[in-house]
Amino acid sequence: MTSRQTCIDRDAADPLGRARARFSLPEGVIYLDGNSLGALPVAAAAAVRQAVERQWGQDLIASWNTHGWIGLPQRVGGKIARLIGASADEVVAADSVSVNLFKLAAAAVGARPGRPVVLTEAGDFPTDLYILQGLAGMMPDVELRVVEPGGIEAALDERTAVVLLSHVHYRSGAVRDMAGLSAAIRAVGAISLWDLSHSAGVLDVDLNRYGADLAAGCGYKYLNGGPGAPAYLFVAKRHQAALRNPLSGWMGHARPFDFVDDYAPAPGIDRWLCGTPPILSLTALDAALDAFDGVEMAAARAKAGALGDLFIERVEARCAGRGLALASPREAAARGGQVSFRHPHGWAVMQNLIARGVIGDFRSPDVIRFGFAPLYVRHVDVRDAVEILGEILDSESWRDARFQTVAAVT
Template identity: 50%
Template sequence: MSDLALKARELDSGDQLADKRAEFVLDEVVYLDGNSLGALPAAVPGRVEDVVRRQWGELRIRSWDESGWWTAPERIGDRIAPLVGAAAGQIVVGDSTSVNVFKALVGAVRIAGEGRDEILVDATTFPTDGYLAGSAARMTGRTLRPVLPAQVPDALSDRTAAVLLNHVDYRTGRLHDLPSLTAAVRAAGAVSVWDLCHSAGALPVGLDEHGVDLAVGCTYKYLNGGPGSPAYLYVRGGLQDRFDSPLPGWNSHAEPFGMRGDYEPATGAVRGRVGTPDILSMLALEAALDVWEGVSIEAVRAKSLSLTDFFLECVAEYVPEGRVESLTPARHEERGSQVALRCSDAGEVMRQLVERGVVGDFRRPDVLRFGFTPLYVGFADVERAARVLGEILG
């Protein structure tokens, strides 16, 4: 057994989150793609069966009241809230990330008011966020200005209405400075919107602590909600009465069953709803969140950094020099919960990794991405993944 394999065994023996692995459906594959789709929590299938057979099959429409379907978007939002540093009553679950980005960004521009004619967007953002920002700019008559996150403080002005940023870069795993960037946006009189898709469930966010205005995120990555599970929208409590959604629906009406012709928005987080909730996927998400019982996000972050540190150490030992280049920052303050390696033949390398039981993902043209979900990834997994990578590249 190599020195690194022995080190992995020692690290696993001291892992305070190791028992959480048993709460997931896993096999012998090393699964390092939780930054795209989280593993299945073992409690979900039974809960979904109950929803289908009893709540839908037997109670039918009564379940909107008796099974709590109607209040699920806010109830589940309150369960996500502690994981992103938010008090209850500020998060509503529903719709896709894309829909929520659109709601948040247009809502932010409307909060900013007239006289501010520019939207700043992360120039390195996930493409859909950029597309939606362009649509929001056209819809509201604003100019869209892409900038790098580090350039935001200098780009802000009295023209800036809203700023859309990613907490963690989806390609490189770079963690952006949410506290200081949010403070800069606030000081300029603009409204901040953060995309938390690659940070929620992997590291502390501190939405309330840092005064974030609006935020969105998906639930199928580090929150393990399942493929296509509903996203969420956070609106800071002090802004909720000013949040004017561009997608008003009967679910967000003050009297949803009044069927009035005029729209009167509900109060609180409910204002972020649109139409009928997707109950099957929403309640699967609720069951998936049970794995967080007794887990602190600080403990998750500590293990995440240890996992990524150890992976980089193993890569340096096992992979021939010059074959890969890490795109992920070495400094903990700038690193999310993934490692991205540039590799000239990345597509073929990932294909071989998957064939040999190590699952990460490939981003064109030349990036290998490895996501580290601390609730179920162990240090032996990390050592094995790097060792197999080294064998393929050797």
Template identity: 45%
Template sequence: MTIPELSATLDRSACERLDRDDDLRAFRDEFILPPETIYLDGNSLGARTKGAAERAQEVIADEWGTGLIRSWNTAGWFDLPAKLGEKVAGIVGGETGSTVVTDTTSINLFKAASAALKMQSAAAPERRIILTQRENFPSDIYMLQGLAEQLDDGYEVRLVDDEEVTAGFPNSMTDEVALVVLTHVNYRTGRLFDMETTTSAIHAGGAMVIWDLCHSAGALEIDLAGSGADMAIGCTYKFLNGGPGSPAFIWVSEELQNGFSQPLSGWWSHAKPFEMSPDYAPAEGIRRYLTGTQGIVSMSVAELGLDIANGVDMATVRQKSLALSDLFIDLVETRLAEHPIEVVTPREHAHRGSQVSITHPEGFAVMSTLIERGIIGDYREPSVLRFGLTPLYIGFTEVWDTVEALRDILDNRLWDAPQHQVRGAVT
């Protein structure tokens, strides 16, 4: 899928033709969005899936209301983390039995990083450095800093720039590095990192790697097993459309699974949880990554989004994503050229995720004005307007209309109104 060459004749009708020819058009019916809304924040919270309310009601009224505690067996509640994990594995290129859906991304990172450092300590005790991107999602950095403080054994978190990662760590991969934690797609800029090449460079330096897939799972092709990755984490509420606060996932490569030492050794990761033994014995395989009792309602709703993602060809999703972002970038650069806007998302397809990020000195106010018009993106410091492009429910016409709305807002300084300067708790 490609967009027409930009010219004076490119207009909204050309975008409408692209939408009519879209191979993914039918998937729009799998989502429920408010009328007269262009939703460009699926990289932060995915749209509501069709049937989500009904599925939640079924779990609450029937499985909980009638089945009561019996539903741990009769409705398959106990097996949900592994069942959903298999569906995630199919999306991220993991092997069978490699993934569970459980907990939050931050908690899963803590578990994975702790286990990785313990493995490294046994093999190379002199390695005490944890590397991560300076522009990693802050929660990841905070969790690593907290873990290093808890270990209190000379561990240190060092931050590296994205350029250092892309270059293959020429300066920072020393023989002190035990673990590297990387986000696959930069949450702020949309930069995509080459998983296979980067993993290879990390392993060559003697370190292990954990990939954060929050901003890539469900938006592009991922091959964890084929890339040689050690572990990965991610959420289900962005491009996987699992619902607000839906559970995260953790993936561990087959060769490391039974060497995974669980730092949060709750009863769900016990080999025989219902023996109620006072002594912890870890389960074999993926169950050992669990901690405590699961959130069944949110997990059941998240399954709908995973089923949609498993029913689509991810290569086609990626192709449309790139075409949408190509169009967005080209329109911004041609139709908004008179304004102090910079596109910070890479132009190269190999380095671009499924969003377009632009900066403007009044970025927050501009985004507030857009949202008032029913065009929903979001804002990140400093001065970044983020536009997530979910190919399953966003089309080319929405991209055209968004840039035209931006043009009107900027041309007429509509952002310069008191109500657009007021920030809520969430931006």
């Protein structure tokens, strides 16, 4: 059984331990929700202050050129590229994940004429399903096929145009076999589209080695870009010339400042931009990504896995018989950065935990999620969090009326 002192010793020997100082974390809080909203990097706060006061406040519109605002989507994309196994010119920061999935899925359908099927799995993140429903609704020739979990390979055929899947499942944290599925999708002539929201910044994602075609992901989870941070998208080099962005806005034009009437897509990744980039949000994400300087993603994944293993071990020892059931893969290799448990009163238990300074989150109907962002969560945090969880479950303090009201955002 792992003692508190063992956890302290592991933290002292942790090669990623120094990265924690790059974050501003409130005293007395154990933050286990970096899979939902990453913590604030110290450098991001400073960079946004400088962008507001100096760049916007003093240098005004000249900053598009003098401070390089116009190239920020590509520069941020280049930093994300290293974390996901892509080349810098295959990634750009833009829009939200939802919008990027729409752009990429529509482009993939356009690139596979005569293939009507857009394929995905039931129970994936709702926005992914909703976006495909919207796409099928506006394109009468497109047929959305939603298969039960595990059913993708059997459903692939010569009618399939594109397959959208999350790399890591938002609820269970289960990792999909990106290499195997991308190969199977390619073998039938279809295009793979991956949602990396729960894997970038915590796993050693390697898009090009895995043969992925397209991808999109969140800037505000493990990348720590702040609430509503811009998302990003990836288009493998081999697809860049053929795929067309259906949202053909001026920022994706080959020469936006020629102001001509006809759209001509920019070569390369730039065509995936649509409108004016959100400079303040991109500034935060740009600085936040520097927290990964010197961090090898394989080491980050190993640490997140070890923290998750420790959490499972401690919960099963300390909270046995208290109504919790593991809802994530037990093997670290099969998990992303989170561990989920089911509890019949999960919402109230999580509210009680938050009131005690342990922040995770809840997914309807009964899942409580705990994220182990490897850059700032320590082994001792995991141990202490489980001790508090144990106290809450032993005393049933979660039954208190103040923990029962469900908030707008869970």
